[in-house]
Amino acid sequence: MTTRIVELRKGILKKNDELAALLRQRYEDAGVLVLNLVSSPGTGKTTFLERTLRELLARGARAAALVGDLETDNDARRLAASGAPVRQINTHGICHLDAEMIAKHLEGWDALGPNSDLAVLDYLFIENVGNLVCPSSYDLGERIRVALLSVTEGEDKPLKYPTLFNSADAAIITKIDLAAACDFNRDLAVKNINEIRPGIRIFEVSAKTGAGMDAWLNFLGETRSKTK
Amino acid sequence: MHELSIAASIVESVTESAAAYPGSQVREVRLRIGALSAVVEDSLQFCWGVSTEGTPLAGAKLVIRAMPVVVHCEACNADSEIGVQSFRCPRCNALTADLRQGRELEIESIEIDTPDEVGVPTALVQTEEKQ
Numbered sequence: 331m332t333t334r335i336v337e338l339r340k341g342i343l344k345k346n347d348e349l350a351a352l353l354r355q356r357y358e359d360a361g362v363l364v365l366n367l368v369s370s371p372g373t374g375k376t377t378f379l380e381r382t383l384r385e386l387l388a389r390g391a392r393a394a395a396l397v398g399d400l401e402t403d404n405d406a407r408r409l410a411a412s413g414a415p416v417r418q419i420n421t422h423g424i425c426h427l428d429a430e431m432i433a434k435h436l437e438g439w440d441a442l443g444p445n446s447d448l449a450v451l452d453y454l455f456i457e458n459v460g461n462l463v464c465p466s467s468y469d470l471g472e473r474i475r476v477a478l479l480s481v482t483e484g485e486d487k488p489l490k491y492p493t494l495f496n497s498a499d500a501a502i503i504t505k506i507d508l509a510a511a512c513d514f515n516r517d518l519a520v521k522n523i524n525e526i527r528p529g530i531r532i533f534e535v536s537a538k539t540g541a542g543m544d545a546w547l548n549f550l551g552e553t554r555s556k557t558k
Numbered sequence: 559m560h561e562l563s564i565a566a567s568i569v570e571s572v573t574e575s576a577a578a579y580p581g582s583q584v585r586e587v588r589l590r591i592g593a594l595s596a597v598v599e600d601s602l603q604f605c606w607g608v609s610t611e612g613t614p615l616a617g618a619k620l621v622i623r624a625m626p627v628v629v630h631c632e633a634c635n636a637d638s639e640i641g642v643q644s645f646r647c648p649r650c651n652a653l654t655a656d657l658r659q660g661r662e663l664e665i666e667s668i669e670i671d672t673p674d675e676v677g678v679p680t681a682l683v684q685t686e687e688k689q
Binding site (some may be wrong): 331332333334335337338339340341342343344345346417423426427428462463464466467492493494496497524525526527528529530 | 560561563564567568570572575579585589594595596599602642643644645646653654655657661663664665666667668669670671672673
């Protein structure tokens with residue numbers, strides 16, 4: 331027997347990354363801005379997204395959502411109340427979405443018509459499974475990864491989950507209507523996010539009162555026009 | 559938590575690469591895992607055992623090289639190793655988002671025993687490095 335070392339230099343998630351690159355190209359060709367929303371369970375992703383979809387539709391934009399969940403379709407039903415097309419992805423125990431799940435759920439989605447044409451959309455939101463660890467490894471081809479954190483979770487969340495916050499392109503602080511009740515230190519939270527991801531765009535919102543939503547929606551509009 | 563998925567991806571990938579060496583036995587799989595890769599080493603080792611059981615990779619050792627975060631500072635024109643709690647240049651204390659190392663999730667190499675009589679390519683080096 332001969333012992334030899336074979337150099338591979340191969341990404342462990344190469345298959346996911348290759349598929350994500352194809353998706354990214356497809357999104358770009360279709361002119362659709364794709365966002366991947368990631369947070370802990372209970373941060374308020376669904377409520378925030380429901381309001382975002384509703385307001386985008388009110389502004390005449392075409393928006394849709396894919397929503398990941400371990401088992402239920404509760405979130406899809408809540409999001410559908412916005413009037414936007416929504417499709418559920420049940421991961422059956424898997425703690426994250428991957429590019430293959432996205433590719434599969436873009437096919438045969440009636441919102442996209444018989445040819446699964448993404449050009450019918452201006453915005454596609456992907457609500458990831460509630461988890462601040464695993465989704466950060468899986469590229470879904472998104473243009474913007476959004477990390478959300480609620481005022482009830484504590485200001486040090488970005489320090490506890492640096493991997494996720496460091497890979498994000500925008501951060502949202504949710505439930506700011508509860509900030510006073512939680513003794514939320516807003517400056518500290520913003521500082522912590524910046525320590526982990528210097529220069530990131532931060533939005534402070536309440537999906538309940540609508541506070542801060544305009545800045546977020548304007549950002550979406552500007553980012554999308556830069557995409558085209 | 560997703561280490562099981564990661565381990566399964568490694569098994570698939572190594573099995574594919576080792577197929578170029580018929581009759582070979584994989585002894586060791588060497589990984590480079592960045593501090594920002596969201597992979598927990600102990601958990602991955604455990605999942606590796608579970609994932610390789612009953613496969614041709616059973617018994618192969620998983621060797622993990624931890625890659626610290628390295629950032630580049632424009633002002634100092636220097637790369638520095640840092641922790642994951644604060645993305646600042648240790649020389650001038652400025653914040654920097656220019657990440658040069660730390661997200662690796664890569665199979666660096668494999669060590670295999672090959673039967674002597676089998677003619678195998680001497681250096682099959684694939685350069686498919688990401689990032």
